[in-house]
Amino acid sequence: MEQAAEVRLAEENNRFKISTNAVAEQIHKQRFFLSVFFFLSGFNFASWASRIPTIKAALDLNEAELGSVLLTMPISSMIGLPLSGWLVTRFDTRVPLTVAFLLNAVSLALIGTATSTLSLIVALFLFSLSTRIFNISMNTQAITLQKLFDRKINGSFHGLWSTGGIVGVGVTTLVISLGISIVPHLATVAVVTILITLFASRFLLRHDRAETRNKQALPKPDSYILYLGLLVFFAAICEGGMFDWSGIYFQKVVQEEVFTAGYLIFMSFMAFSRFVSDRIVERIGMARTYLMSSLCIFFGVTLAIVFPSFWPAMVGFSFVGFGTAAVIPMTYTLAGASEKYSAGVAISLIASFGIVGMLLGPPLIGYLAHAFNLKISFIAFAFAGIMLIPVSRLFFRLAKNQSAL
Structure with missing residues (x-):
C-alpha cells in the first residue's frame, strides 16, 4: 500500500512539473514574440524617419511646409489616445495590436508612394494613428507579462525598440547607398511587417482584456x-x-x-x-x-x-x-x-x-x-x-x- 501511494505521489509530482514547465515555456514564448513587435515598431519608425529628406526633396517642400505636414502626426496621435484606450478594454490587446500593425504596414507603403502633400498627410495620419494604438497595446501586454516574472523585464522591451530603430536606420543607409528608391524600400518593409504580424500575433498573451474601462481624465x-x-x-x-x-x-x-x-x-x-x-x-x-x-x-x-x-x-x-x-x-x-x-x-x-x-x-x-x-x-x-x-x-x-x- 505504501509503495502504491509513493508511486501515485511521484506521478502527481511529475505531472505538476510537466504542467509548470509548460506554463513557463508558454510565458517565455509570449515574451519573445512581444519582443519581436517592440523591435519591429522601432524598425518601422526609423524606416520612415530616416527617409524624411527623400520625401522632402521629392515633394519639393520647404522647411515650414514640412513642419506643417509633420503636425499631422500629433493630431492623429491625440485622436488615437482615447481610441486605443477604448480598444484595449473592448478586446484582448493582441487584437488591436495585430490590426494596428497591419494598418501601420499599409500606411508605411503609402508614405513611400505619396505623390502629393495631401496623399502624404493621409498616409502620415494613418501611420501615427496605428502607431499610437499598437504602442498602448504592446505596453499593456508588457505590463501584464511582467507580473508573471520574478524580475523587471519592461526595460528590455524598450531597449529592443531602440535596437530596432538602429537596425532600421542601418538598413536605410545601406538601401540609399545602393541607390534603391523609397518605393521598393518602404514597400518591402511593409510586406515583411505584414508577414511577421500574421505569424507572430498568434503567440501573444490572450485573455488580458481589462474588466473595467480606464478613465481618460487625469x-x-x-x-x-x-x-x-x-x-x-x-x-x-x-x-x-x-x-x-x-x-x-x-x-x-x-x-x-x-x-x-x-x-x-x-x-x-x-x-x-x-x-x-x-x-x-x-x-x-x-x-x-x-x-x-x-x-x-x-x-x-x-x-x-x-x-x-x-x-x-x-x-x-x-x-x-x-x-x-x-x-x-x-x-x-x-x-x-x-x-x-x-x-x-x-x-x-x-x-x-x-x-x-x-x-x-x-x-x-x-x-x-x-x-x-x-x-x-x-x-x-x-x-x-x-x-x-x-x-x-x-x-x-x-x-x-x-x-x-
Missing part, C-alpha cells in the same frame, strides 16, 4: 509632477526633433550624401545610454545625471552648429543621443515616488508632457528653419537641453523640502 498635476513633466517635455523636444530633422541636417547643412549617418549615430548612442543609465545613476546619483545629460545635449548640439562638417556633427549627435536617453526613464522612476498620486497616475501625467514635447519638436524646428535657417533652428535643441539644469534643481529642492516636513 487630475491637475502638483508642483512635484509639474517639474518632472517639464523635464520630460524638454527631453522629448530634443528626441522627437532629432528623429525627424537629423537626416535633413546632414543633407542640407553637413551636405553628406549618405544623410542617414547622423540619425544612425544618434540612435546608437541613445540605445547605448539606455542600457547603461541605471549604472550611471547608481554611481553619481540622479541630480548629477540630469546635469550630465543637459551638458551632453548642449555640447553636442553646439558642436554640430559651430562646426557643421561630418566628424564634428557625428560626435555632436552622439552626445545628444547619449544625453537625451537617460532623462525620460529616470524621470519616470522619480514619478513613482510621488506622495500625492499612485505610480500609474503620476506616470500618465508625466507621459502627457512627453507626448506634447515629442510631437511639437519636429514642426517647431521646421518653422524656425524657414524663418531663419536649419542650422540656427537647432539652437532650440540646445536651449531645451540646458533647461534641464534649472528645472531639475527646482525639483530636487522641492523634493528635499517635502522630505523635511
Whole structure:
C-alpha cells in the first residue's frame, strides 16, 4: 500500500512539473514574440524617419511646409489616445495590436508612394494613428507579462525598440547607398511587417482584456509632477526633433550624401545610454545625471552648429543621443515616488508632457528653419537641453523640502 501511494505521489509530482514547465515555456514564448513587435515598431519608425529628406526633396517642400505636414502626426496621435484606450478594454490587446500593425504596414507603403502633400498627410495620419494604438497595446501586454516574472523585464522591451530603430536606420543607409528608391524600400518593409504580424500575433498573451474601462481624465498635476513633466517635455523636444530633422541636417547643412549617418549615430548612442543609465545613476546619483545629460545635449548640439562638417556633427549627435536617453526613464522612476498620486497616475501625467514635447519638436524646428535657417533652428535643441539644469534643481529642492516636513 505504501509503495502504491509513493508511486501515485511521484506521478502527481511529475505531472505538476510537466504542467509548470509548460506554463513557463508558454510565458517565455509570449515574451519573445512581444519582443519581436517592440523591435519591429522601432524598425518601422526609423524606416520612415530616416527617409524624411527623400520625401522632402521629392515633394519639393520647404522647411515650414514640412513642419506643417509633420503636425499631422500629433493630431492623429491625440485622436488615437482615447481610441486605443477604448480598444484595449473592448478586446484582448493582441487584437488591436495585430490590426494596428497591419494598418501601420499599409500606411508605411503609402508614405513611400505619396505623390502629393495631401496623399502624404493621409498616409502620415494613418501611420501615427496605428502607431499610437499598437504602442498602448504592446505596453499593456508588457505590463501584464511582467507580473508573471520574478524580475523587471519592461526595460528590455524598450531597449529592443531602440535596437530596432538602429537596425532600421542601418538598413536605410545601406538601401540609399545602393541607390534603391523609397518605393521598393518602404514597400518591402511593409510586406515583411505584414508577414511577421500574421505569424507572430498568434503567440501573444490572450485573455488580458481589462474588466473595467480606464478613465481618460487625469487630475491637475502638483508642483512635484509639474517639474518632472517639464523635464520630460524638454527631453522629448530634443528626441522627437532629432528623429525627424537629423537626416535633413546632414543633407542640407553637413551636405553628406549618405544623410542617414547622423540619425544612425544618434540612435546608437541613445540605445547605448539606455542600457547603461541605471549604472550611471547608481554611481553619481540622479541630480548629477540630469546635469550630465543637459551638458551632453548642449555640447553636442553646439558642436554640430559651430562646426557643421561630418566628424564634428557625428560626435555632436552622439552626445545628444547619449544625453537625451537617460532623462525620460529616470524621470519616470522619480514619478513613482510621488506622495500625492499612485505610480500609474503620476506616470500618465508625466507621459502627457512627453507626448506634447515629442510631437511639437519636429514642426517647431521646421518653422524656425524657414524663418531663419536649419542650422540656427537647432539652437532650440540646445536651449531645451540646458533647461534641464534649472528645472531639475527646482525639483530636487522641492523634493528635499517635502522630505523635511
